[in-house]
Amino acid sequence: MDNPKTATPVPRVLLTGFDAFGGDVLNPSWLAVQALHRRRIYGHQVVAAQLPTVFGAARVALARLLRAHKPALVICVGQAGGRAAISLERIAINVDDARIADNAGAQPVDTAVLPGGPVAYFTTLPIKAMLQALQGKGIPAEVSQTAGTFVCNHVFYGLMHELATRRGLKRTRGGFVHVPWLPGQGQPSMTTQDLVRGLRLAIATALATPADIAKGAGAIS
16 A cells, blocks of 8 residues: 555646636636646546636635645636637737626726736647647637636736746646636537536646647747
């Protein structure tokens, strides 16, 4: 029997979703993420956590989770009403510009996520490989060129800045995925079952793919 003090810890995947916002009573990102909590995928254990839909507080909460879990992979998930597919986000930009107020009533306009930070960061997820895997299983998916300028992009940018600058996280890969509404929220939509299936496949593909198909990476100054 392994000595618990010497056994190799199981590497972790940190998966985050958001609480409900904008008058909704639920958020499909959290329902799908929560369903994968403690699942084993490709030799890694999933840790799911909910982030508040609040500028600043969401980024602080994410940084705390990164320090606590030291994950090998991080995928933050958010809702994008009006999109018909699971959107694999390519780029996070250093801009907060809110069309509506967040859950704390804040509505920043043309402000920086991190003053003095790079203009943008590319994802370090293998989004092209993930796209092929999802579409190959009949799951609607797309590579998206914008994560918007609301709290989703705020968290995405904060994540990539942490991974690029925080000691102990340089080997951690991460990025952001948007999911459509659930059927009860509006159209187009996807079922919770399909969202969970898609996220599980996306995680497995990311873990199994050390290098993507011809994709840039890093910060844009």
